[in-house]
Amino acid sequence: MPNVFAPSVFFIVFREVLEAVIIVSVLLSFLKQCLGQPDQDQKIYKRLVRQVWFGSLSGVFVCLVIGGAFIGVFYGVGKDIWSKSEDLWEGIFYLIATVIITVMGLALLRVNKMKEKWRLKIAHALVDKAKHHNAKSWLGAWGKRNALFILPFITTMREGVEAVVFVGGVSLGLPATEFPLPVITGLLAGLLIGYLIYRGGNVLSIQLFLIASTSVLYLIAAGMFSKAIWSLQFHTFAQKVGSDVAEQGSGPGSYDITQSVWHVNCCSPQTDHGWDVFYALLGWQNSATYGSVISYNVYWIGIMVAVSCLLYEERTGSLPLKTQTLATLAKVPGLKGWAKKKQAISAEERAGIVRQGQAHLAGGVFHDSDGSLSEDNRQLAK
């Protein structure tokens, strides 16, 4: 029973799939708004919808290939390297996983914001395409004609590769058997929730589901963070003890008493079945150290602070000192572009970008290839 389901992998896959579904749905709704009206040419609309689907699916396909290769190489080459000093690697991998989950996890609670972000990004991309009037080059012309293939292709592929990297990151220390189940279930759950969002199901229950899964995700991450510190501490202990440490099982001598906060001679997540579930979900340790307890609490305090900041920013529009900091950073040569991007874009600017994007979608994209359409589009753009 154990070692077949890694919850962290499930949530990563779920989250990435959800994001990809949102992208596709944003694109489709763009199309529908611009070209799918009853008075417009259904043939072209359908062709473009097909293009979107084709693009997304090929993106998924490509990323599956990349991911497969990635994981294959990883397990083929890597395993031997870190199996030797397991605790050290486990500690490092858990740290990586914690960072990944922490950074991406909160976005799950902002699906609406995520949609908004993608609407903006897609519109941006469309505008950029149109601006590069490189129609003379063959590639440019092709790109223009197939924008609705390229865009979802690239974005789904990006999300997919991201998922692969993240899944790889959180599961570096896990045996390969823990993969398939959470990947498949995460995929299905992501598709289902994505579809429900697209169809506009019960928003409240969807949101509750997302809250619940985010909470579980952060419970896992807090446990992982604590476990990472624990592993690193245990690694140094085991280094000093030598091979004997494994002889001790969970009894006396299996832990560093000078660091111990509690130790029960049972319930070891490594050796006693059942407790590994608590371990995976809550970071349970039968032998807690000062490091593991403090890091667990510090992690949660960090989450509380981060959430408070985000809420404050949303309510007041900005964090104290944020604009000032960004303004200063914008003057630093290397960071200029990055800081500019981060500087808050006003709602009106945002709307403008989206409008432009729609206009380009309707008019700009097809103006060389399909003259008859451009008129309609221009009309709509007004």
Add this chain to the structure above:
Amino acid sequence: MWRLGLSLLAAMVLLFFGYSTAKTVTYDFNVTWVTANPDGLTERKVIGVNNQWPLPIIEVEKGDQLVVNMHNGLGDKNASIHFHGMYQNGTNEMDGPIMVTQCPIPPGADFVYNFTVNQNGTYWYHCHADYCYPDGYRQALIVHDTESYFYDQYEEEFTVTMSDWYHELVEGIAPDFLSVYNPTGAEPIPQAFLFNDTLNSNIMVKPNTTYLIRLINIGAFVAQYFYIEDHTFTIVEIDGIYTEPTEADTLYLAIAQRYAILLTTKNTTDKNYPIVTVADSALLDGIPSDLKLNQTNWLQYNADADHPQAVMTVDDATQLNPFDDITLIPHDRMPLLPEPDYTLELSVNMENLGNGAGYALLNNISYTAAKVPTIFSVMSSGDLSTNSLVYGEFTHPLVLEHNDVVQVILNNNDGGSHPFHLHGHAFQVIDRAPAYGATFYDYADGDPVPYDEANHTAFPQYPARRDTFVLPPQGYFVIRFVADNPGVWMFHCHIDWHLSQGLGLLFIEAPTQMQERLNIPQNHYDVCKAGGIPTEGNAAANTEDYLDLKGQNKQVGWLPAGFTARGIVALVFSCVSAVVGIIFLVVYGLSDLKFKGEGADGAAETSEVAGKGAGKTTVAEASRESSNEEIK
């Protein structure tokens, strides 16, 4: 003044006239640091006597008065001498273990050991202070006996010592041994094994001649097997007790054990024969690739002939089949002692105590020396001396009545074997399981097997007697002795590492008789004074109330069991912060619903929620119609 060099008194002269009347044999020992490189691998600091190492063999005859004038010239280390196997009847204060029968002899101090040797055979002497004798402070002590039953059967005698050897001072190794980072209590692995404090040596023999060979394991940790290729021999003595001559080919010498054997050489001089000593690798936690477990020295018949290396017939030392010492019959045929007046059942456990280091426990007590050497507590406690409370809890004192027959049942809950030594006595060995040989490790896996009074093998009619006996892994042994030797006698595992872990206890034997008979010389009190150690009072050095042990030395506390207060606090705190953290997430998540309206041309909008949209922008307004239509 102290003179360097060994000086034998004029009594020595008597020897040449063949008198066996008692004489006084005096050794002056100036104990100093010297360097030595006995294994040819590393030169190291060792404890020498009169600036020499190996140390002089002490040789006396039965009935002699032995005087050792010891001066501690080490400068940085306490020392003492224990004459291993000497009964010290009436001279308990000369026995040597520090904080038991004397104070440690501090640097610069002098100490006189003076006692009558009323026994004979093969013994040894060694330092009995903390972390001392493995640094080289150990050597044979031979009591010659012209009246032994085999005296006229041999032409010449040799002494063979075998020993494990470390390249570092014990003081340097000890902190890593008794450490939280050594939870299994794995004993330090020696770097070499010495034979007569050297390697690759020869014992010159003539053909067709009988020799007496005295074998002593003077090491600190590792037992050794001994055999001579193509030879058998006759055991005539163990630990100073003459035995009926018994044929054997392989011996197992645990630390501190001795055998005397008669060896008759072959009738040819074509070949030299390897004398093989094999370290008992079962005791070692790991075997480094550069550690040579078996040593070859030679029974040299012919110096010109080849000196072949031993051919190992087994892969592993434990496959050797040594002679089982419990089957020996003492030459005096002393019968089995009667049913005991006092039976003591003890069990050996190795456990981690509160500081994480591994300790050894006898009935849950790890021997911890008292503040006053126990002999002085006996002498100063008057009528209370028969009350074991006087001697503290952690010296594990057991008060024996004079002339009681004492039976000790020792059960081993540990997977290692332990050579237990009793000071002041040779005891009858009446039962042991598993027996030496192929079955010796039978109990090592699985549960320990304790002695069962209702079901044991018949005790021998004439049990073998010795002073050091091996306790098998997870097995047991039973011994008997008569408490006829008033004194404080230590009973301990002779593996020096285990003694430092506390694997020992004290018999306070006939304390009333001790007070009557002992006469401790002033020199002993002077040494205590020099070292600042009290010579009066109970184990806690309390001279007012001998039953008040406040302030006594204690063993390290037990490991905390499971959840202590701090564990519960930590767990509660962790749970609270997790719950509060999740509440934060829920609040944050629910607040997302408020942003529904923003950018409402998204496909996910449903009309009813869209209406609640908070930040309405122009675009949102403009596109609402279409989005409403979109969703059917």
